Structures are given as structure tokens and as C-alpha cells.
Amino acid sequence: MEVNQDYELPCGRELETVWENLDEVDDHQADCVHCRTARESLLALRSATQELIDEPDPTPPDLVGRIMSAVRAEVRRGQMLDLSAAEPGSVEVSEQAVAVVLRYAADSAGNVRARRVRVRKVGVDDSGAAQVEVEVTLATRLGNTSGADTLARVRELVSAAATSRVGISLVSLNLLVEDVYEDGE
Numbered sequence: 001m002e003v004n005q006d007y008e009l010p011c012g013r014e015l016e017t018v019w020e021n022l023d024e025v026d027d028h029q030a031d032c033v034h035c036r037t038a039r040e041s042l043l044a045l046r047s048a049t050q051e052l053i054d055e056p057d058p059t060p061p062d063l064v065g066r067i068m069s070a071v072r073a074e075v076r077r078g079q080m081l082d083l084s085a086a087e088p089g090s091v092e093v094s095e096q097a098v099a100v101v102l103r104y105a106a107d108s109a110g111n112v113r114a115r116r117v118r119v120r121k122v123g124v125d126d127s128g129a130a131q132v133e134v135e136v137t138l139a140t141r142l143g144n145t146s147g148a149d150t151l152a153r154v155r156e157l158v159s160a161a162a163t164s165r166v167g168i169s170l171v172s173l174n175l176l177v178e179d180v181y182e183d184g185e
């Protein structure tokens with residue numbers, strides 16, 4: 001370890017000299033209060049440094065779990081989609097984030113609940129925006145007598161959200177009704 005060579009003690013001896021002779025005390029160091037104080041500080045520094053070397057921090061017990069959570073989140077996030085931008089540069093959003101926006105749009109149609117939303121990138125349009133296929137699996141409310149109108153409303157809301165809220169080009173939208181729910185559920 002090198003000590004700053006430009007530091008001179010009040011007695012005229014350089015700190016580097018004290019460091020180099022840390023284990024050998026000469027007559028001057030034995031009598032000089034400045035050299036003794038510097039030597040004690042340097043011995044404490046050396047001891048503390050050695051403790052850090054000898055006993056490194058233990059691995060946190062939850063380290064593997066935290067790493068795996070980050071990996072799982074990255075996988076769930078899905079593929080990144082390029083969005084068209086008015087300004088130069090690019091904007092990306094995950095398929096998962098797009099699915100959340102589209103699920104909210106489907107749920108707002110009334111008489112249905114989105115169960116699953118799958119977004120899959122299939123290309124890029126002329127503006128650079130992602131082209132996607134979307135599949136929405138729905139549950140309809142028991143007693144919904146206007147099923148066709150409800151599905152048309154879901155299609156309208158999801159399509160509008162895809163283009164105006166997210167900025168993606170919707171190539172296809174498949175709606176699948178696979179469940180029924182009662183108002184209390």
C-alpha cells in the first residue's frame with residue numbers, strides 16, 4: 001500500500017517513511033510524539049484492513065431469492081415492443097405492460113372481465129411501431145343478453161387503447177369467451 005508521499009509530519013519526517021518502517025521503531029520514532037501518533041494510527045489502519053480481508057461480509061441469506069425474483073420478473077416482462085415516437089429516438093415497452101393496458105380497456109366494456117391477455121409481436125409498421133396480435137380471454141356476466149354488442153364494445157375499446165394509449169399497430173384481435181361469472185363473484 002502506498003501512502004501519500006507529499007505528507008510531512010510536523011517533525012519533518014515523511015509519513016511514507018513511518019509507513020515503511022512500521023514494524024521497526026528507530027530512535028527518532030521512539031522519542032517523537034508526532035511519529036508515535038502517526039505510527040499508532042497506521043497500525044490501527046493496517047489492523048482494520050486486515051480484519052476486512054480476513055472476514056469478508058457473509059453472503060446475505062436472501063441473495064439467491066432476490067436474484068431469482070429479478071430473473072422471473074424479467075421473463076414475465078416479455079418481449080420489448082418498439083413504439084412510434086413523435087421525437088427522434090425510440091421508446092420501448094414490455095408486452096406485459098401492454099397487456100395490462102389492454103386488460104383494463106376490456107374490463108371497462110361492462111358485462112365482461114378479462115381473464116388473460118396475450119400480446120405477441122409479429123412485425124413493425126412503416127412508422128417503426130410494433131405490430132402485434134392480441135388474444136383476450138373473457139368471462140361474461142351471467143344473464144348478459146347482449147353478448148354480441150358486448151364483444152363489439154370490447155373490440156372497440158381494446159383496439160382504441162392499443163393505438164391511442166400505447167401506440168402499437170394491432171394486426172389481429174381474438175376474443176375468446178370461456179367463462180361465466182355472477183355479479184357477486
